[in-house]
Amino acid sequence: MSLSRTLRLAVRFSLREMRGGLAGFFVFIACIALGVGAIGGVNSVARAIGDAVETQGQSLLAGDLRFSLTQRRVSDDERAFLSSLGDVSESAAMRSMARLPDGSDQTLVEVKAVDGLYPLYGALETVPQLSHDDLFAAQNGVFGAAAPDLLFERLGIKPGDRIMLGTQEIELRAVLASEPDAVSDGFGFAPRLLISLPALEASGLVQPGSLIRNIYKVRLAGRADEAALEAARERAGTAFPDAGWSIRSRSNAAPSLSSNVERFSQFLTLVGLTALVVGGVGVANAVRAYLDSKRSVIATFKSLGASGGFVFTVYLVQILLISGIGIAAGLVLAALMPFAASAMLSTVLPVPANGGFYPSALAIATLFGLMITLIFALMPLGRARDVPATALFREMGIEGRGWPRPVYVVLSVAIAGGLAGLAVWFSDDRRMAAIFVGATVLAFVILRAVALAVEWLARRSPRVSSTPLRLALGNIHRPGALTPSVVLSLGLGLTLLATLALIDGNLRRQITGNLPEVAPNFFFVDIQSNSVDDFTALIGKEAPDGKLMKVPMLRGRITALNGVNVRDLNIPPEGGWVLRGDRGITYAADVPENATLTEGEWWPADYKGEPLVSFSAEEAAELGLKIGDTITVNVLGRSISAKIASFRRVEWETLAINFVMVFSPNTFAGAPHAWLATLTDANAAPADESRILNAVTRSFPTVTTVRVKDALDVVNGLLGQLATAIRAAAAVALIASVLVLSGALAAGNRARIHDAVVLKTLGATRRTLIAAFSLEYMLIGLATAVFALLAGGIAAWFVVSQVMNLPSSFLPEVALSTVVLALVLTVGFGLIGTWRVLGHKAAPVLRNL
Known part of the structure; x- marks a missing residue:
């Protein structure tokens, strides 16, 4: 019989057998639909947001090009060049203190000053809507302003009231509803x-x-067009190579938003892939249970002369058709997700994602779903192919010991390898994707080992007098036991949740507990050089027991390493942040007290030679720098090259004054700069902090005061929102685990019915059987929870201590919740299925034995 005829015949038999419906394949379809929907939907939403950023780039940037300078304005020549390109709108941004005129209260604000052309694109929305002059122009010597509701709430004022900014009185004339370029300005x-x-x-x-x-x-x-934008950028770089400005075009209007969306979508895609892999266990369970229910049909096929290959083809076609139903359901969910997200994210993201249909994202999800189906279906189908008809008639099921033919094993491994390769290839950060995929594969191997270890321990356990416990231990290691399926299905989901919970808990503990104990109470920014002594005297008076540290500070951008422009260097992602934007820099005659030299030597106190710099050791290693290398920094429009003289270990987690770069004092001789200071007073009560803040704001209105506690509260709130979103995403994997768990328990019901009827016939009571099954599920769930805690604890420790360089500790509340969740799921779902099993009458079952 030709291959095409065999395939047509197999398809015909497959369709006939499927007339009975899809009973037993709910978990199969749900797992595939969930994973495909998650992967396709997340990528579709990410692309919708990306398209919105790209299409609305002019409004988000409020211009076609954006030139940014720190601590200086453009020169006359630079201004003339910008004007030659087109209309120019100037703005300025800084942090400062806004206070009530009577000095009774104050708060930190993000000041943004604009000119009459603002915004070049988009619209500034205020309540009430006012013209530029009505909103900002001086009226009777008082300038106007707009602010969001948050500022009014913090100071307890209303529109029409006045505040002091520096030495100037400002009237708040409107509530700021929307500024078009807020997202391009970054987080405040x-x-x-x-x-x-x-x-x-x-x-x-x-x-x-x-x-x-x-x-x-x-x-x-x-x-x-894009060519004109690029030409303008090149002209700016050629005409003013030492300007030190950061240039951004409308095509990259919100790089932070785009980068964060890409990272988060990558994480969610990997979580969706994890859910799909977990669902693969459900696929394998469903295929095995289905083939077991078809053992008499398979035996009949073989008795009538059908080859093993024909049987394999018949049921492979069925599995692929059923998988197609799950994939189609997942694609429907994925296609609808961008439209749902556009409504849900409208209050969170400043970019309206208007939905859309993204075939490439759906194609990737379809491919992943199909590959997962084949990976987990080929092995049980291969086993069914080689079971002789006599064995199928004789035995309860087709599940046997040993491996199928090598070709099926090789195919499964090859498809799994292709899936891993595609997951890494389609990822933006391939290194992290490779780590994630490798960790998932390792987790599967370890979970299989855990299941074998649990079975081995149950088999080697001493004989106990308790009948329910003895039955439970026997069920754990008997042939066809639920142990491997339950451990595999529940283990990955619980491990992922435990890892995220431990990371979140450690970060929150660090921010709310450890950091405030070692961090300074205040940061003081923009202390003028002629006011440093008076400022020091005031702090000494207001906080006599406090420790004041002050250093000169400038801002500079690293433009070259060893003479090579940073744009031409291939910098690893972990070190790239140092080269993005401006960095705070300082100079010092002596080694800072909160830093330790790890390599090289510090310069003499009276050093007058070529400029030298001490670099943070960790960041230098990430950039591949060594002693003697040179870095070029643009400060105030001047490019300064300095040789690396030493490396320092910097303890960023203390939130003390730390800099990536500390220069020799002669480097910036004569350069205008302000000072940065911190105040640390462990005994200061909230009332003391309020008094100090008020005194500094009244005496030095141009000094910006940041209370560390307030900043930590903001960070803690952001972490809470992020953790909620990540846990909700990770719950997709747990839902897949629960589906697989319920499917595994359902697949084992046939054997459970047999066991329950035989035991009831031999005198076992319903109470004894419920106790036995409960103990079995409890022991398996407990073993899975212990693994999840160990694996999640190790993963969380690595992320917190090795990646974030923060202290890591094990959290008992996370351990308890993980154990409780595992026991509730295993025992709960197990007893639901067991209750139905125990309701079967003995006679019908015994007649069919």
Whole structure:
């Protein structure tokens, strides 16, 4: 018989057998649909957001090009160049303190000063909606401003009230509802205060060395396609190579948002893949149970002369058709997800994702779903192919010991390898994806070993007098036991949840407990050089027991390493943050007291030679730097090259004053700069902190004061939101685990009915059988929970201590919740199935034995 005819005949038999419905395949279809829907939906949503960022780039940037400078404005020549490109809108951003006129209260604000052309694209929305002059212009010597509701709430004021900014009185004339370029400005720790550039000049906040970012948005004249944008960027780099400005175009309007969406979508895709892999266990269980129910049909096929290959083809076609139903259901969910997300995320993301249909994302999900089906279905199908008809008529099922033919094993392994390769290939961060895939494979191997160990311990356990316990131990290691399926299905989901819970718990403990104990109470920014002594005297008076540390601070951008422009270097992701944007830098004659030299030597106190720099050891290693290398930093429009003289171990987690780069004092001789200071007073009560904050704000209105506790509260809130989102995503894997668990228990019901009837015939009571089955599920669930805690604890320790460089500790509450969840799921689902099993009458079952 030809191959095509054999295939047609197999398809015909498959369709005939499926007329009886899809009973027993609910878990199969649900697992495939869940995984495919998660993968396709997450990638579709990410692409919808990416498209929104790309299509709305002009509005999000409020310009075609954005030039950013720190601590200086453009020169006349630079301004003339920008004006030659098109319309230019200037703005300035800095942090400062807004206080009530009577000095009774104050708060940190993110000041943004704009000119009359703002915004070049998009719309500024306020309540009430006012024109630029009505909103910002000076009226009777008082400038106007807009602020979000948060600022009004913090200061207990309303529109029309006035505040002090620096030395200038400001009237809050409207509530800020929306600013088009908020997302391109990046995340802020404080509420926005939107004012005019003249108001900022009048406030006295702009001083030599002030930490201020000047931004110039350009609306290109004439043609403004991507080629014109790139040409303008190249002209800017060629005409002003030492300008030190950061240039961004509308095609990259919100790099932080795009990067975060990509990272989060990658994580969710891997979680979805984990759910799909966990669901693969359900696929294997469903296929084995289905083939077991078809043993008489398979035996009949073989008795009538059908080959093993024909039997394999018949049921492979059926499995693929059923998988197609699950994949189709998952694709429907995935296709709808961008439209649902556009409504749900509208209040969270500043970019409206308008939905859309993304065939490539759905194609990837389809491919993953099909590959998972084949990986987990080929092995049981291969076993069924080679079981002789006599054995099928004689035995209870087709599940046997040993392996199927090598070709099926090789095919399964090859498809699994292809799936892993595709998962890494389609990922943005292939290193992390490879680690994730490797960890999943390792977890599967370990979970299988755990299942074997549990069975071995049950088999080797001493004989006990308790009948229910003896029956439970026997059920754990008997042929066809539920142990491998339950451990595999529940283990991955619980491990993932335990890992995330431990990481989240350690971060929260660090932020709310450990960090406040070692972190300073306050950071003081923009202390002018001529005010340092007076500021020090004030702190000595207000906090006599406190420790004040102060250092000079400038801002600079690393532009080259060893003479090579950083744009031309292949920098690993973990070290790339040092080269993105401006970095705080300082100079010092002596080694900072909170740092330790790890390599090299410090310069003499009276050093006058070539510029030297001490670099953070960890970041230097990530960038591949060594002693004697040179770095070039652009500071205030000047490019300065310095030789690396030493490396330092920096304890970032203390939140003390730390810098990636500390230069020799002669490097910045004569450069205008401000000072940064911290105050640490472990005995200061909240009332003392309020008094200090009020005193500094009244005496030094241009100094920005950041209370560390407030910043930690903001971070803790963000971590809480992120943890909730991540746990909700990880719950997809747990749902898949629960589905597989219920499917495994359902697949074992046939054998359970047989066992229950025989035991009841021999005198066992319903109470004894319930106790036995409960103990069995409890022991398996407990073993799975112990593994999840061990594996999750190790994974969390690695992330917290090795990646984040923070202290890691084991959290008993996470351990308890993991154990309880495992026991509730295993015992609960087990007893639900057992109750139905125990309701069967003995006679019908005994007649069919």
